[in-house]
Amino acid sequence: MQHNALLSYLSARACVSLTSSMMSVAIGWHLYQLTGNPFDLAMIGLMQIIPILSLFMFTGWVVDQVPRKLVLISCVATETLLMGLVALVMNADEVDKHLVFGLLFLLGCSRAFYRPAQEAILPNIVEKTFFPKAVAITAVVYNTASTAGPFLAGLLLAWIDQKIYWSLALLNLASTLFFLFLPRLAHVRPSGRGLAQVLGGIRFIKQSPIVLGCISLDLFAVLFGSVMALLPVYASDILHVGPTELGFLRGMPALGAVMFGLVMARTGQLRHSGRLLFGALILFAASILVFAYSRTLWISLLALWLYGGVDTISVNVRSTLIQIATPNELRGRVSAVNTIFIASSNQLGDFRAGSVAALLNPVTTVVIGGLMALGVAIGGYYLFPNIRKLDKLTEADASAIRD
Numbered sequence: 001m002q003h004n005a006l007l008s009y010l011s012a013r014a015c016v017s018l019t020s021s022m023m024s025v026a027i028g029w030h031l032y033q034l035t036g037n038p039f040d041l042a043m044i045g046l047m048q049i050i051p052i053l054s055l056f057m058f059t060g061w062v063v064d065q066v067p068r069k070l071v072l073i074s075c076v077a078t079e080t081l082l083m084g085l086v087a088l089v090m091n092a093d094e095v096d097k098h099l100v101f102g103l104l105f106l107l108g109c110s111r112a113f114y115r116p117a118q119e120a121i122l123p124n125i126v127e128k129t130f131f132p133k134a135v136a137i138t139a140v141v142y143n144t145a146s147t148a149g150p151f152l153a154g155l156l157l158a159w160i161d162q163k164i165y166w167s168l169a170l171l172n173l174a175s176t177l178f179f180l181f182l183p184r185l186a187h188v189r190p191s192g193r194g195l196a197q198v199l200g201g202i203r204f205i206k207q208s209p210i211v212l213g214c215i216s217l218d219l220f221a222v223l224f225g226s227v228m229a230l231l232p233v234y235a236s237d238i239l240h241v242g243p244t245e246l247g248f249l250r251g252m253p254a255l256g257a258v259m260f261g262l263v264m265a266r267t268g269q270l271r272h273s274g275r276l277l278f279g280a281l282i283l284f285a286a287s288i289l290v291f292a293y294s295r296t297l298w299i300s301l302l303a304l305w306l307y308g309g310v311d312t313i314s315v316n317v318r319s320t321l322i323q324i325a326t327p328n329e330l331r332g333r334v335s336a337v338n339t340i341f342i343a344s345s346n347q348l349g350d351f352r353a354g355s356v357a358a359l360l361n362p363v364t365t366v367v368i369g370g371l372m373a374l375g376v377a378i379g380g381y382y383l384f385p386n387i388r389k390l391d392k393l394t395e396a397d398a399s400a401i402r403d
Contacts, residue, residue, distance in 0.1 A: 005125040005183050006134060012178035013118060013138065014145045016076065019083070019172045020111075021149025022156070026164050027086075027100070029157060034095055047101050048108035055112045056336045057202075062113060063332025068121040072179045075114035080172040082107050087165035116335035123323050123331065124185050132320045136264035139316055143261060147254040205337060210325045213384035214318040217376065219341045221281055221314070225288050225373035226349030227307070228253070233362045239297055252301050253308025260309035264316055273317055274390035280313040281377035288370030292363055321387070 024044065031040045063071055086103050089095060126134045156164045205211050228250070235246040270276060284307065291303035326334045357365040381388055 004181075006137075008178050008181040009122065009125060010138060010141045012072070012076070012175040014141050015171050015175035015178065016079075016114070016118075017142050017145035018149045018152070019079075019168050019175070021146050022153035022164070022171075023083075023086075023168055025150045025153035026157060026168070027090075027104070030090060030095070030162065031097060031100065035097060040097065043101055044104060047104040048111065051105065051108035051112045052115070052339060055109065056116075056340045057333075059113045060116050060333030060336025063117045063120055063336065064329055065332075067185065068117050068124065068332070069179065069182050069185055071113055071117040072121065072182075073176060075110045075117065076172060076176045076179060078110045079107060079114075080169055080176060082110065083165060083169035083172050087163075087169055090165050091162045112339075115339045116332050119319070119323065119335040119338070120331035121182075121185070124328065125182065128324070131324060132270060132316070133265055133267075135320045135323075136261055136267075136316050139312055139319075140258055140261035140265055143254050143257040143312070147251065147258070202333075202337060204326065204330050204334060208325060209384060209386040210390075211322050211334065213380065213387045214322050215338055215341050217277075217281065217380050217384075218315070218318055218338075220376045221284065221373050222342075223349045223352060224369050224376060225284060226353055227288060227291060227304075227366055227369065229349075229353045230357055230362050230366065233357065234291075234300070238295065238362065239300060241297055245297060248301060249304060252304035253311070256305040256307065256309030257312040259305075260312045261316070264313065270317075271391055273321075273392065274388040277314055277317040278377055278381045278388060280310040280317070281380070282374065283310040284314060285370050285374035285377055288366060288373060292366035292370055321390070 027044055031044065082103055086100065086107075089099050089103065122134060122138065123131055153164065156167060160167070205215065231249050232246060235241050235249055239245070264270075287303045287307040287310065291300055291307065294300040294303060322334065322338060323331060353365055353369065356368070360368075
């Protein structure tokens with residue numbers, strides 16, 4: 001039963017991840033061909049991130065109040081309908097970009113509910129001892145789908161052009177069907193009323209050294225260490241290579257993530273998990289510094305492969321700790337807060353890299369980021385002893401509230 005539920009969950013998540021990554025490529029391509037304005041590309045991301053930032057307290061409360069399977073089915077069914085409307089708009093004789101942005105905003109609203117629900121439901125469908133492995137398998141599926149999505153989108157754009165959106169609607173419909181196969185799950189309504197209930201996730205995070213530490217490490221490591229926004233600059237001005245090599249550079253972190261994720265998925269119960277987490281963060285910072293100073297393509301590729309691989313170790317350990325250390329009735333609200341931090345760190349990390357590079361230069365920017373990421377790893381090692389001392393990940397629930 002557990003493995004059937006996990007298979008349905010992974011299949012649904014793969015369809016959602018493929019749809020999301022393919023739509024980003026397709027919408028970006030068609031809107032830029034339509035308007036020629038790079039600001040429209042920024043608007044695509046903005047329309048999808050604003051709902052997540054503005055609705056996170058309400059979405060987390062809903063995920064804890066309403067059966068999570070119902071939330072997931074409702075979200076992906078709504079997204080299927082919205083994808084159909086996007087297909088109609090993009091295949092019209094005259095495309096109204098403002099209508100497209102409005103539909104993207106509504107898709108962002110649906111994703112604001114979907115993201116915490118997809119994280120919070122996983123501990124409900126697998127046993128606790130299997131949960132760390134389930135997180136690793138989920139990461140592999142996500143990274144594989146996110147890597148394959150842009151490639152498939154490029155092929156479909158060349159083949160059927162605007163009709164790609166009908167394919168995306170069908171793919172999203174498949175995710176709805178897969179979520180329907182999830183088992184009926186027991187639902188426990190959270191205690192408390194009013195504002196205290198809505199703010200329960202934030203209060204728990206403040207009181208839990210493990211959850212607070214994991215979320216903080218994720219925010220600052222990615223905020224300071226992100227290099228993806230500067231890859232075109234490195235390819236053109238530092239490594240002196242072309243668009244083909246740039247594609248390899250962009251793909252190496254995902255390749256490392258998939259390979260390391262497969263190893264973690266085949267590994268049994270991790271030991272010395274806390275030290276493993278901080279070791280991964282230190283290697284993450286080291287890979288950034290190696291990439292910063294590299295003038296050789298294969299060294300840069302290897303550094304980015306390690307960058308993605310050790311980040312996957314860090315993400316898997318932190319995600320597992322957050323879900324295990326959080327009581328079931330709070331997982332929706334805590335996952336919603338965590339989603340905010342993840343979205344903010346990725347977006348702000350790219351903004352930090354681009355803006356600092358404009359003031360200084362790309363190499364100095366990446367070096368500073370690598371050193372600050374190293375500082376986060378070393379500082380976190382001493383600031384969060386509860387995480388550092390963890391052996392097995394499944395011990396997190398017993399120590400989550402101890403100082």
